[in-house]
Amino acid sequence: MNAGVPLSAQLINLFAAVILLLAFAMLAQRRVMPLINLFGLQGLVLAGSTLVVAVTTHQAHLYWSAGLTLLLKAMLLPWILHRLVRKLYVKWDVESLVNVPATMLIGIVLVIVAFNVAQPISLLSHTISRGTLGIALATVMLAFLMMITRTKAIPQVVGFLAMENGLFLAATSATYGMPMVVELGIALDVLVGVIILGVFFFQIRDQFDSLDISHMEHLKDG
Amino acid sequence: MSVGGFLGQLFAIALALVLAPLLTGWVNQCRAWLQNRSAPPLLQPYYMLHKLFRKDVVLARNASPLFRFAPFAVFGCMLLACAIIPSLSTDLPLAPAADTLALVGVFGLARIFISLAAMDVGTAFGSLGGRREMLVGFLAEPALLMVIFTLALISQSTSVATIVETLAHREIVIYPSLAFAGIAFTFVSLAENARVPVDNPATHLELTMIHEAMILEYSGRHLALIEWAASLKLYAYSCLGLALFFPWGIAERDNFLAMIAAAPLLLIKLGIGGCLLAAIETVNAKMRIFRAPEFLGTAFLLAVLGLLVRLLLEVRA
Amino acid sequence: MDMFVILLAIPLVSGALLTVAGERAWAPHLNIIASAGTFLASALLTVEIIAEGPRFAFGEQFFIDSMNVFFVALTAFVGMTTSIFSGPYMKNEQAHGRLSKPRLRLYKSMYQLFMFTMLVALTTNNLGILWVAMEAATLTTVLLVSLYRTPASLEAAWKYFILCGVGIAQALFGTILLYFAAERVLGETGNALLWTHLVDVKGQLEPAIMALSFVFLLVGYGTKVGLAPLHNWLPDAHAEGPTPVSAVLSGLLLNVALYAILRCKVLADGAIDGDFAGNLMMGFGLLTLLLAAFFLGRQKDIKRMFAYSSIEHMGLITFAFGMGGAVANFAGFLHMTMHSLTKSAIFFAVGHATQKVGTQLMADIRGLIRINPVIGWGLMLGTLAILGMPPFGVFASEFMILTHAMKHHPWATPILLLALGVAFASIFGKVQPMVFGETHAKQLPHAPAITPVFVHLAIVLMLGLYIPPYLTRWFHEAARMLG
């Protein structure tokens, strides 16, 4: 990074890099509880990053965003997930990840692709955090990859939520946040989604005696 | 329609009615001679017709009206055919009623009636004969049509009268195609008239007969009519063959004297034809029924060859 | 009072009311009355829009023009008929012991909320709110899909949730990119997600960003539309949910998702040179159509088969809009209408039929026409209609799509025709033995509500032979809006 970049941008880039790192960590994490903790940490970093943007740009609604992120992603959702895990007795569930190195390798390829795709857009950006769009895209893709590789329901949902984190990073870093109405709506949707998922987990466990989604492969044609 | 034409027409019909059994008798006689048998009298067919007409008709119990109607219909068809084919003169008022194609149709109609009648009583032999007759029919018809096509191409007409006039009176040209067509026609005629080698008019051996199998149930006047119709058919085919391939001597329109002169010539031609027929029947053996397709297939091929020769050599040249 | 507010308020309020008091005896009636009220409001709104032109509501957040008011009316109409159909249907389910009272309450409240989210999605001017409403539509229906709590329905709902959730997340990324592009032009005024503003400046939007944005939006909303290969959730969800839900999912939600894509396509077309968006849609459309057609022949479950048929038709419609131009857009809108009406009618008939026979397996359904001629003929005619047999309206739109394709994209014609032919052979081969033949099935405790089937089919039949001029004008304006 050259000297011309302001401190705030450097901070944001740092935060973004941490988020990406966390995404990799989640990709490789086998156990449920640490996974949720990692997710919470990602939310925390995301909130921090949003706060930096808010401070730098003096946009009021970004403060709200940062607060909302902190509340929702760093606290409420991990808490809900923790509760679920405890109630469902899946605390000791261990994901049998196949071939972590290969997954990581694919992850790296995805990061390259994401950076490559985002590059022309980043060049157009006039915001202070132009590089983060690529990172956000990479985060989204890593979360996607995580969802593909997981066979348990809760890690899959965590992957899903991590994807939302990536999206949020994109929203704040690339555009200084969406209009407030939209952000509130998104937050509400995510919350309701998690609650519905929670309901779902119980139903699934009741029916299948497990949260292993490999049991759910009966509806098929091929 | 001239009075002369009308008289000529009546005369032709009468001649056909009279000459047809005679021709059959003549063929039988020739054959007997050729086969070293003592021949029946020449007039034997007349005696037989007379006898049959006198006899009672014995009908099978479940014979339907169609069975009784068919002999008359067949007879009518053959009579019509004889009326159309120029035997003595081309000046026939009935001639435009049917050209050669329609003539094939007439024979077809007669065939349908006799086949249906054969199936009517519901015996094993009847339907056997019926289906074999239809078999011969559908094999012979394409060949006959190709023969007609060849002739029609030469004369630019399918009307028998026009063909005869063209061939006999207009110009004297040698048509090689006619040779092929003539042989094919002979083959077809043999098959159509239930002669050896396709059928044997004299047989009553169950499994070999075609025509005779169909008329087994007929008796009395019905049988007489059918026999007469068969003679008429032979006569019609002979006259057709003579008219198409040896048309010399047949009178032109409005020429009553020539018509009178044509009569002896016709008798001579028929006589020779009958001899030849008898000879063919003597030197050949009847073939199995499923050899008939080969026989008639050959006829078809010859006819097509004739047509192609016509198209290739005569039109181009 | 503002008709638009009423339109949105009725389902929202009644949804809330049913959540609270859904087990009362009058609840089913409320469901129907609310739906009828929504339809009435939409009809009045339509009249108003036709008379007075487009309008805004709630500031500029909502915008009703001739394009979406048509979808609103269609949605409200099918919503109403579905609610009428679901009355006796759900009673029968209850009588069979397949559903308990609390579940029925859940069903009714979620049904109304689902209608609400769709109406919001259709009328909002804000692409962000559009996204929120689409996600909310998923959330409200996911519990409806798993209403029976059977392993199969749970599996279907899970897949629905995850796949659509992931898909819609991509759409959010697309929306963010769109906002990013718009902000550069419109500034941070808060108008940067308002469609009406975006349309005005669509030529100035950065093509590179717009291309990426459209890809995300297409993949995102396309998942909800059921475009192959993103369609995998659709047959499961449609087959395992209660039939009224299948009817609205097939008949309405797919339309709404496609509507979202169309709104975005207008912007992408304006920004990008060449026909990038159109070509993508055509490609997806053809792939979807072809894939779905070959799936049809392998189906054993009747609802699943018709779900694939929905995918197939969505492919066709996507293709039509991909071609673009006045005629193709017109045909696309017409086909959406026809498909909504016909497919929901089919699901009504299928619902009654499966209830009568007690199975969704096609091999076990026989002789519907003898069990109940009305259901049998409903299914038969509906099937023929959806297969594009004249004189039903589906043929009219397919005719227009095909002829347009022949003129402008002749290479696509054989693919279209192959798919339609295979679909015909597959579906008809399965439906005919179900409708015809002998059977021994029993009577239902509650008489089926069969009127909706024939109301839908009658409209489809009429539109096949005669499209009234005002409808034509309407379609034309909508088509022009798409450019």
Next chain:
Amino acid sequence: MSSLLAIDFLLIAACLWLAVGLWGLAAPRNTRFIAKGLFPLGALIGLGVGVTALDFLGQSAETAILVIGLPTLPFHLRLDNLTAVFALLLGFASVGISIYAAGYFRKGEGAAPGLMCLQYHAFLTSMLMVLLADDAYAFMVAWEVMALSSFFLVTTDHRHEAIRSAGYLYLLIAHVGAIAILLAFGVMTSGSGDYTFAGMRAQELPPFWASAAFLLALVGFGAKAGLVPVHVWLPEAHPAAPSPVSAMMSGVMLKTAIYGLLRVSFDLVGTPLWWWGVVAMAVGLVTALFGVLYATVQSDMKRLLAYSSIENIGLLAVGIGLALIFHSFGMETLAALAMTAVLYHCLAHAGFKSLLFLCTGSVLHATRERSLGKLGGLIHRMPWVAWLALVGIIAGAGLPPLSGFVSEWLLLQAFLFSPGLPHSWLNMVVPVAAAVIALVAALAGFAMVKFYGIIFLGQMREPALKDAHDAGPWERGGLSWLTLLTLLLGVMPSTVIGLLDAATRQLLGTGLAARVRESGWWMLAPISEDRASYQPLIFLVTIVASVLLGRWLVRRLYHGRIRRSRAWDCGFFFEGPRAQDTAEGFSQPIRRIFEPVFRMARHFPTARDDQPYYSVKVEDHFWHWLYLPVARLAERISGLIVRVQGGRIAVYLMYSFLTLIVLLLVARP
């Protein structure tokens, strides 16, 4: 009323038919009212259609535009002479069939009569609309409604699996055909987007696209008409349908396909290329030969007739091909000769095939039996039907003096001119094709004899046949009407050709009427009297006269005594119905001679069998050559494709992911 044009009358008739049908739906179970009230009403409307068309012939075209249809393409209608000829056919044939149907539909048989009434009359309406349509949309709508209504009629008795699958096959092939037709229309607009027929006429297509349009039309209309290899539905669907419907389908509906083919190839597509005619002729010859050979070996009477319909359609295609060839070389008079043969054969076939199908209906009603192996001797119990059927089979066998012969005669006459074609191959090959026609005609005779002989003649093969009853008065009425048409078409060819002339003149610019009229109404001499002539009336009179005269003379000169006795049968002792030929036995020569044409599964009795039996089953080669492989291919493809839906959510997510990445890479500037 004078302001109403003929086209208005036809439109009104179409609406009336539909109204009659809907009326039937009002009282769906009232058999008496529907059968004795509505069907005769339909017949009356049919008569109106026929008379209107007859009256119209020779006038200039009338057009109309309806309000219904697409907004950009409302229904265009047009009544011209080609349409009028086929409307004439539809109207007059429907009179007989509707009258017959009035007696045919009885209480407690199959579907609700009201429903059938609706389907039947919708079928009639749609056929009329097919003929009137003047744009692609109207045509396709009418065409598919025709397919649909006839499909429902075919599957009336849908409790039988065989009938259901026949219906399915029928609708499927009809649909595939419709797709081809639509494509043909699309090609003919050549990108102008104008789907009216007038718009298509205005296009000058390059030869390649014109050929494409023609071939598509040939496939599309061929699928409806039953040209090989898209004929397979026909022998399944016709036997499955109730007999009036079979009659309507075979007699009239197949002709709408011929109409379509004529409309496209002579009217819409522009100047034809000569090889189109060769294609049509080749397909026609194969179809005709195939149809007639299969007809001869059938054991089901309606299947036999269905295959015979295939044969006749083949002949029509040959005629169309010949007309196309002549037309493309500018030999319009000869083209008119072939065209007249085609149109004439359409009329003739409509008459006699409807008649024969209705006869099978009566037989079916009387005996509940379709299999030839269980019929026989019905001439004794059903004389009306039997004698009227005799007229039908003689016409069907293409024999003078009835209708079938006239068209075959005209066709052969046209063939006779083919050596004059200015093309070195055609002028040699085409004449030989005439031999195939002759073979087909003779084989048709075989099939007809089999049909008639096995059903009506011989001994009754089942004891139950003794209770068979003759057709009722309505049925007799319908049969007699069609018999009358067949007779009239047979003996008055010149008059009929004078009527058809308007259509040939419209399509080719010339006709035969002038020459035909010269030689008088009793004589048919299309080119000149020297060239060829045919006088069916004299023909008929001579035969009838010789029958009557002969009979009178024999009785006069000899006697008319008759004794009844047992059948002689060469003195054979084995009597009874089992001694007769079975349907299979009758066609044994054909199976033997044309063995490679059939796909046979035979069982021969052996000496060690406890219960020796012989059986033969003849199948269609095309199933195994074309349809089953296609079905297998589709099956295999779908088997591969459904693997996409494997049930694993991770895989689904991967699809979505890969799609996204691929698209992103594509979209990346």
